[in-house]
Amino acid sequence: MNRFGKGLLVLALVAVVAMAFRVSWNALRDVAKATGADATAATLYPFVVDGLMALALVATLVLTGDARRFALRVLATYTLASLVLNYVHGLVPELHDRSVDWSRLADWDPANWVLVLLATSLPVGSIYFGSDLVAKVLHHRPDPTPTPAELAEISVDRSTADLGEQAELLAARVEELPARPVEPVPAVVEESEPVPVGAVAAEQPRVGRATGRLPQSARSARPVRTAEELLIEAREATAGWAVEELTAEGIRKAVRTSPAKARGLRETLRAERTTPAEPLPVSEGA
Template sequence: MKLNRKGKTLLVLALVAVVAMAFRVSWNALRDVARAIGADDTAATLYPFVVDGLMALALVATLVLVGPDRRFALRVLGTYTLASLVLNYVHGLVPELHGSTVDWGKLADWPPANYALVLLATSLPVGAIYFGSDLVAKILDHRPDTAPVESVCGPDDDASAHHPHTPTHPTDQPPTLDAPAVEAPALEAASAQVADRVGPVRELDPHTPHTIRTADDTTAEGELRQAQFEDAQLERTRQDARRAYSESAQAGRPLSARALGDAFGMSESWARKQILAVRGEEPTRPQLRAIDTMAVS
C-alpha cells in the first residue's frame, strides 16, 4: 500500500519523536562517560550531540545516497550505534559515573578493558569530524540523474530489464536500407528476436492486402535486400549497446555483461564482446611509417 503525503508526513514526525526521546535517554549516559574521561562541563554536555548527532547524519545519508556511498553511510551508522550502545552499557554497569565518584579515566576495573573503553570514548569525536565531513561531501556530490542507470542493471547488477516491444504483425516486405530508422529510444531499438529471425519466413498479415508469394517468386535481389536489412539491424543493435555501455561507464556505474545482454535481448557473451569493443576504442594517433622509395621504384 502506497502512503499518501499526509501519511508520509506523520511517519516522518513519528520517527523524529522517537529519535528525540532516544537521544534524551542516551544523553545522560554519554555525558557522564565524557566527564569520566576528563571533559569539562561544556564538553560533556556537547559530547552526546557528537555521537548521536553523527548517527542522525548517517541515517539521512542512507536515505539520499545510493550504491557504494549508501553502504558506507550504513557502516558509519552501524559503527556509531554500536559505540553508543557500549558506552550506555558501561554507564549502566558503573552507577558511580553519574555521581562523578570514580577516578579520572576509570571506566572498568580490568585495565585492558578500561584502556579499550577510554580509547573508544575519546576517538568518537575525532571520528565524527572525519566521517561527518565525508558523508556531507558525498551528499553534496550526489547526482540524482544517474539513478536511471540502475533501472537497467539493478542495484547489484542482478535485475533484468524489460525486453523491447516488437510489432505483433510484421509486414511481408522488409524495409529497404533507405527506410527511416526505428522510432524508439536506444534501448528499445534492439529486439530479442533480431538474432533469431535471420532467415525464417515471416507470417503474413491477414489485415493487409498482399499477394501470395511462392518459392519461385523469390529472386536473388530480394534475398540480398533481406540479408542487407538484417545486417543493418544487427549493426544498429551493436552500436546502441556500445553507446549504452559507454554512457553507463561515464556515469560511474558501468553495466555488467549480463545486464547489457538482457537489455538488448542478446546473450551474455554477445554483450561481453560489445563491452570489449568499447574498451578497445581508445583514441590512438596514427603511426607514420617511412616508405623505401628505392624499393618502390
Template structure:
C-alpha cells in the same frame, strides 16, 4: 498511503528519535564527564556521537554504490559505540554521582583502557567521517534513468534487424505469366557495294546494325554484369531454386538471395510461388 498518513508517520518517527536521543544523552554526558570533559564539552558530547549517526543515516538515503556502503559502515560503527557506552553507564553506578573517578570506566584495567580510548576517539572520528560523508553527498550525482523501457528497445531492435524483404506491407499482386510476343522478321540488309567491287577506304558498310548512341559510350565498370531478366525468367529461376524448399523456408529474403533480385521482386515471386503451391495442394486433395 496518503499525504496525511505519511506526515503522521514522519512526526512519530521524529518524536521517537528525540526521546531516544534524550535517554542516550544522559548516559553519554556522564561518560564524557568521567573521561575528563568539562560541563560544556560533556553537554555537547552526545551530539557528537548520536548526531553523526543521524548524519550517516541521511547520507545512506542519498548515496549509492560504494559511498552508500561506507555510510552504512559509519552508521553501524557509531551505533555500536553508543550502545557500548550506554551499557557501561548502566553497569557503573558511580557514573551517576556528581563526583566520579576521572578516567575510570571499568575495574579491569585493559577494559578500562579500551573504553576510555573508545570514548575519547569518537569526537575525532566524527570530524573525519562527518566531513567525508558531507563531501560525498555534495559531490553525488543522481543516476539518470533511461526514458525507454527494455521492451520498447527490444521491439525497436527487432524491427531494425528484420529484413525488408520479409515485411508484409504493400505486397504487390502475384505475377501472371504472359505469352512472349512474336518476334518480328528481320529487315533485309541491302548492300550498297557490290561483292565484286572493292570497298573504298573510308566507306562504312550499310549492313552495320549497331545502334547509334546518343549520350556516348557507357563505361564497362558501370555496366551490369548480369543481363536484365524478364518476369518469366525470374519466375522460372525461382521455381528451380525453391523446388525442394519447405513452405517455411519460402521467404522473400531467401528468394532474393537465391535469384539475386530486388526485395520488391522477391516479394512478388514469393507470393506467386505460394499461390502455385496452394493450387497444387488443392488439386492433389481433389484427386485424392
C-alpha cells in the same frame, strides 16, 4: 498512504528519536566527564556521537552504490559504540553521581584502556567521517534514469495541459517534414483457373503473394511434351548406351526433364533392354 498519514509517521519517528537521544545523552555526558571532559564538552559530547548517527542515516537515504555502503558502515559503527558506552554507564554506579567528574570506566585495566580509547576517539572519528559523508552527499549525482515506480507516478501526475503541449509540438514537427509523393500501386488482376470436374478440395494451396503475370519473354520456349514423346526422345538419346549407363541423372540431362520423369524413363528403358526377345515362330515346312 496519503500525505497526511506520511506526515504523522514522520512526526512520530521524530518524537521517538528525540526521546531516545535524551536517554542516551545522559549516559554519554557522564562517560565524557569520566574521561576528563569539562562541563561544556560533556554537554556537547552526545551530539558528536548520536548526531553523526543521524547524519549517516540521512546519507544512506541519499547515496547509492559504494558511497551508500560506506554510510551504512559508519552508521553501524557509531550505533555499536553508543550502545557500548550506554552499557558501561549502566554497569558503573560511580558514573551516576554528578559530584564525581573523574572515574574509571572498568575495574580491569585492559578493559578500561579500551573503553577510554573508544570514548576519546569518537569525536575525532566524527570529524573525519562526518566531513567525508557531507562531501559525498554534495557531490552525489542521482541517476537520470527514473525507476518503474517513478515512471508510473510521473504518468499519473502529468496534467492534461502538459499532454496538450506535447501533442502540439509533435504536430508541428510532423508539419515540418517534407511531403513525399505517393506512388500509385498497380492493381493485380488474378485469373481464376477452371477446376476440373470431380476434384476434391481436401487441401487448399497456400496463397502466395501476387506478383503479376509472367511476361511472355520470360516464359520457357520449349513446348510441353507428352509421355510418349518423352519416351521416344529418350530412346533416341540413349540408343548407344549400355544398360549400366542408363541412370536417372544421365537421362535427365540428355532429354532435359524433371528427376521424377527421368526415373520413370530409366525403369522403362531398362525393362525394354533386359526383356528377352520372343523367338520367331517356325514354319511347318522347315
